[in-house]
Amino acid sequence: MIIVMVANASSEQVKAVVDRLREIGAEAHISEGRLRTVIGAIGDRGVIQQLPWEAMEGVARAVPVLKEFKFVSREFQVDDSVVDVGGTPVGAGNFAVMAGPCAVESREQLMATAESVHKAGAVILRGDAFKPRTSPYSFQGLGEEGLQYLQEARETFGMPFIAEVLDPRDVELVSEHADLIRVGTRNMANFTLLRELGRQPKPVMLKRGFTATVDEWLNAAEYIYKEGNHEIIMCERGIRTFEPSTRNTLDISAVAVVKELSHLPVIVDPSHSGGHRYLVAPLARAAMAVGADGVLIDVHRAPETAKVDGNQALLPDEFSRLMDDLRRLAQAMGVTL
Amino acid sequence: MIIVMVANASSEQVKAVVDRLREIGAEAHISEGRLRTVIGAIGDRGVIQQLPWEAMEGVARAVPVLKEFKFVSREFQVDDSVVDVGGTPVGAGNFAVMAGPCAVESREQLMATAESVHKAGAVILRGDAFKPRTSPYSFQGLGEEGLQYLQEARETFGMPFIAEVLDPRDVELVSEHADLIRVGTRNMANFTLLRELGRQPKPVMLKRGFTATVDEWLNAAEYIYKEGNHEIIMCERGIRTFEPSTRNTLDISAVAVVKELSHLPVIVDPSHSGGHRYLVAPLARAAMAVGADGVLIDVHRAPETAKVDGNQALLPDEFSRLMDDLRRLAQAMGVTL
Amino acid sequence: MIIVMVANASSEQVKAVVDRLREIGAEAHISEGRLRTVIGAIGDRGVIQQLPWEAMEGVARAVPVLKEFKFVSREFQVDDSVVDVGGTPVGAGNFAVMAGPCAVESREQLMATAESVHKAGAVILRGDAFKPRTSPYSFQGLGEEGLQYLQEARETFGMPFIAEVLDPRDVELVSEHADLIRVGTRNMANFTLLRELGRQPKPVMLKRGFTATVDEWLNAAEYIYKEGNHEIIMCERGIRTFEPSTRNTLDISAVAVVKELSHLPVIVDPSHSGGHRYLVAPLARAAMAVGADGVLIDVHRAPETAKVDGNQALLPDEFSRLMDDLRRLAQAMGVTL
Amino acid sequence: MIIVMVANASSEQVKAVVDRLREIGAEAHISEGRLRTVIGAIGDRGVIQQLPWEAMEGVARAVPVLKEFKFVSREFQVDDSVVDVGGTPVGAGNFAVMAGPCAVESREQLMATAESVHKAGAVILRGDAFKPRTSPYSFQGLGEEGLQYLQEARETFGMPFIAEVLDPRDVELVSEHADLIRVGTRNMANFTLLRELGRQPKPVMLKRGFTATVDEWLNAAEYIYKEGNHEIIMCERGIRTFEPSTRNTLDISAVAVVKELSHLPVIVDPSHSGGHRYLVAPLARAAMAVGADGVLIDVHRAPETAKVDGNQALLPDEFSRLMDDLRRLAQAMGVTL
Secondary structure: OEEEEOOOOOHHHHHHHHHHHHHOOOEEEEEEOOOOEEEEEEOOHHHHOOOOHHHOOOEEEEEOOOOOOOOOEOOOOOOOOOEEEOOEEEEOOEOEEEEEOOEOOOHHHHHHHHHHHHHHOOOEEEOEOOOOOOOOOOOOOOOHHHHHHHHHHHHHHOOOEEEEOOOHHHHHHHHHHOOEEEEOHHHOOOHHHHHHHHOOOOOEEEEOOOOOOHHHHHHHHHHHHHOOOOOEEEEEOOEOOOOOOOOOEOEHHHHHHHHHHEOOOEEEOHHHHHOOHHHHHHHHHHHHHHOOOEEEEEEOOOHHHOOOOHHHOEOHHHHHHHHHHHHHHHHHHOOEO | OEEEEOOOOOHHHHHHHHHHHHHOOOEEEEEEOOOOEEEEEEOOHHHHOOOOHHHOOOEEEEEOOOOOOOOOEOOOOOOOOOEEEOOEEEEOOEOEEEEEOOEOOOHHHHHHHHHHHHHHOOOEEEOEOOOOOOOOOOOOOOOHHHHHHHHHHHHHHOOOEEEEOOOHHHHHHHHHHOOEEEEOHHHOOOHHHHHHHHOOOOOEEEEOOOOOOHHHHHHHHHHHHHOOOOOEEEEEOOEOOOOOOOOOEOEHHHHHHHHHHEOOOEEEOHHHHHOOHHHHHHHHHHHHHHOOOEEEEEEOOOHHHOOOOHHHOEOHHHHHHHHHHHHHHHHHHOOEO | OEEEEOOOOOHHHHHHHHHHHHHOOOEEEEEEOOOOEEEEEEOOHHHHOOOOHHHOOOEEEEEOOOOOOOOOEOOOOOOOOOEEEOOEEEEOOEOEEEEEOOEOOOHHHHHHHHHHHHHHOOOEEEOEOOOOOOOOOOOOOOOHHHHHHHHHHHHHHOOOEEEEOOOHHHHHHHHHHOOEEEEOHHHOOOHHHHHHHHOOOOOEEEEOOOOOOHHHHHHHHHHHHHOOOOOEEEEEOOEOOOOOOOOOEOEHHHHHHHHHHEOOOEEEOHHHHHOOHHHHHHHHHHHHHHOOOEEEEEEOOOHHHOOOOHHHOEOHHHHHHHHHHHHHHHHHHOOEO | OEEEEOOOOOHHHHHHHHHHHHHOOOEEEEEEOOOOEEEEEEOOHHHHOOOOHHHOOOEEEEEOOOOOOOOOEOOOOOOOOOEEEOOEEEEOOEOEEEEEOOEOOOHHHHHHHHHHHHHHOOOEEEOEOOOOOOOOOOOOOOOHHHHHHHHHHHHHHOOOEEEEOOOHHHHHHHHHHOOEEEEOHHHOOOHHHHHHHHOOOOOEEEEOOOOOOHHHHHHHHHHHHHOOOOOEEEEEOOEOOOOOOOOOEOEHHHHHHHHHHEOOOEEEOHHHHHOOHHHHHHHHHHHHHHOOOEEEEEEOOOHHHOOOOHHHOEOHHHHHHHHHHHHHHHHHHOOEO
């Protein structure tokens, strides 16, 4: 932590900061410039960064030098993590295509879609039983019934599946059924949910909050990791910006930033970020080219009847053509699809 | 809903949209421009707005004309709501100052702070027993013990108190103790939590998600209202923008926008939006001048030792001077303080 | 400047940074933490901050400690500046209401509006002769003819006037006529324009770019100041955020932030930030309460016929009622209106 | 244009809107819903969209249905435009790599860098003679001398070059020398500059304002087009968001959005968007995969000595490896590199 004093800070004020640092067992390195005194604080960041330095007299700003997350950082683990999703590896050169309907609407809809995405080459099935909706008047999901259909699809097609959990009270149920549990964008900072997920055995996909910085996102992953669950996949899905032509702005750079800062696999959701069907294929290709470890794609046989997010779902044929594009790119990129 | 067709939409495509509208019991008004056909859809917005119109062939955009929320809108109730917080009215010209420590740290700290804010003129005590923290390594609150201290302060000083709830499993506990339950900014879209709060009897303060639009915020209030709890206070606390000199950007206009769209009281949190002590008083004054129904202010006797958010807490003396400013402004504004 | 090395930086890499600092005449203070080495660079910030430290091997980040602007900072001048606009003081407790039509549309329109805002108590007339428009198909202003009408209004009502300049080639012309020259939000970073304005004698109002940080805005003021023109008024007019219910988000906190960092007067434009007529009065009141030195308000006799921004113009009667509100608030705030 | 009336609009208010529409020669289609009346306005959008409908009594909102730009739209021209840059085609499957130093610092620096990027496969040389800088104390470019070095490099290596223009008074000079003239991000809405560029013969690269929406960016292109210059290349370079780990957030989706809405070529600047050297190659690959028509890349032999933006410049060797990557991807994507 770097503590910058105000321009006219008194020597007593500087001393008070130095004393406080020593009290908590940290060292203080003082640099006196012409205009300002700057104090470098060296010691346990967990202790130093928690204190309200800017509340001390004469302190202008406190600038953290180290990130707060530890276990999910590259410094803690240099090599890429590989997460095992029901037998399918994700990360470290293994690119995973996860596809299926946004919401499970019926047994018939799920099985037919699962069949077509399986045939086209997807390796993990997506489909949600619980849906968070902005309006209380929207369809909220089939619940446990949806999870049973997903299990049936897994048995039929040999594909593990991913499903979202919304409520800490549902974690046990979803954990029993799903191969990969998703934390949605609205729940990235739902710390009680993260803690529960850190205490169950299934891998977790942590979607970035659409208003979260990369640091906050990695801190959220740290919540899960530190409870004991190390199987975490990060998922970039777009952030909220001023641009209205897309639902959110896919932060493609964040994939490379997370890979620089962390050992966790990162995938991209090109469906929910763009919000329009015509954007899905270009963004999925960009995801592979930037170095992501997979994509999560909405596929629906009749998007115009979809109960959730039909505007952005690919038709099975469009998905199949996208898989062809990705296979060519995978070769150019040297990754396993 | 206005459905805008693409430039070269065929008459079959237009017909398909019109047929779909009629199927769901809505009327279609067709306007054929030189470049585009536009279809006005009239009927039950709850039904119309749920359908994925942009997934239909030939549809360029679907533009909602009406808001999704109903019960919290000015159209549903013209007069300002007044919320009763343990005997203290909030709204419709009753300006409520809520103050106290961000987190309850100890019995002694709480009682002393409660005494000073009570003496200065605050009418509702703030103090949290559960804290959501970005980092898993930060102080997470005293839990039930904190609630007991808050109850003791209520009895001693005759002030109702507000406290945050984070987990749907804690709603019953907090509801038993607190006079006003706060939903924090990170939980504004935690729909399972909102639903639980809609089913208990205490008034709820709904903080705006720091990345939520005003419409999303009002939709979140609708979740609570529609479960049966009509005692809701909105709290603007700043949104995330590109500006780094403040923790968040206080969206002061949102107070006036919510008052235009809704009958619910709106208060402002000048402490958490700015993130710096020197901003609290100017922003609290601006809140009163813009027409807010109250403010929520962090006060701490020794901010440099605060376990949470000490950088932005006012000292008791500073709070007392702010109360003097607010009393003068209240007279100019014609509101009851 | 604080230079943070990567976790495994070699002693050669640290030495290279230190050598480079010494080369440019700066001192280096080295702090070796358990995980990272941090180097405090002390010397001429103008020289140090220009160098691409992050391009050196082993450097993770370079964090500036001091702001780049000097002359406009509170450290350079402690007391509030007062800017003289054709005899009217702005700043240091002198609150100036500037009002008039967004664009000068005709002699008759300008004279009538000037008369009504003068009568209601405005002290500076606004009205533009040159308009920057997002679409090339919009009305672009009357040019020199508009400036002549503004001069006529000044003579008739004894009010100095403010007008915008868009093109460095028009600076001489506008400088001859206007009492206060406005740099619009789209030109805040038009450095060639800023330089020209720094070399002419009339005071300048610098609107904040709707996507500029407070630091960038103060750096833009520094461009003008350093060319020799010290008469600068800052104008907050809203920033671009994700919120769609207002045209821009008025950053009311920025007024207090600029007053903390700088000695320059700051006013607020409640018309262009909100973009809706019903927001003008509440935001103007908030501006006074937060401590601004004035407001800039669009007034139009028939907003529904306005050629520019009619949606947000007040009617003369509405403006007159707002002046009454401001007079009451001015008394409570202890400022001169 | 869709005009939405307030909930309780009177029939006189509806009639006033309809009358105003007829006055300007437009048709009005009235749809009366249960809660609101909505009026579809059909006629010349240039006329209709200019009027301040929301200033009329009883109007709640006016929603534009058509975009304001015409000539640069796909509706005006279905086929992709190809822009000829000194003999090098850009667009419609021709992917152009433009590379070189951010700023021309010396003859020697430019010639050496030009040689290495030419050898690696770049087809257009970048290098600026005029630099816009946030701080007035930064290096501002070599001016005309820089243009002469660029011309010398063109003759030596047979590469056309691109250079930025900042001031309308310099357009003639830059137009005489450069093969492609760049409008920087800070000048995207400098309409006087755009107009001058529309009246000279060289192609123009229009960088997106870092706070501009895609619609505003295309409107800016329309300014140039409508003055007579149809040779325009769009350049996405990142937008300002809340994310601090990158200088700006590359809006990769915007490439696909512009290609949907417009016939103009779109390239990507991965250097200035990310602001860090390690992001350049991943983002350049993503640009090709998403369907961009080229990239603009900073290359510097000794970034740690660069006078401008050294933090993000590639070393010649890194650039050469990136070219190899792009060649493999070009084959997979079926584009000409």
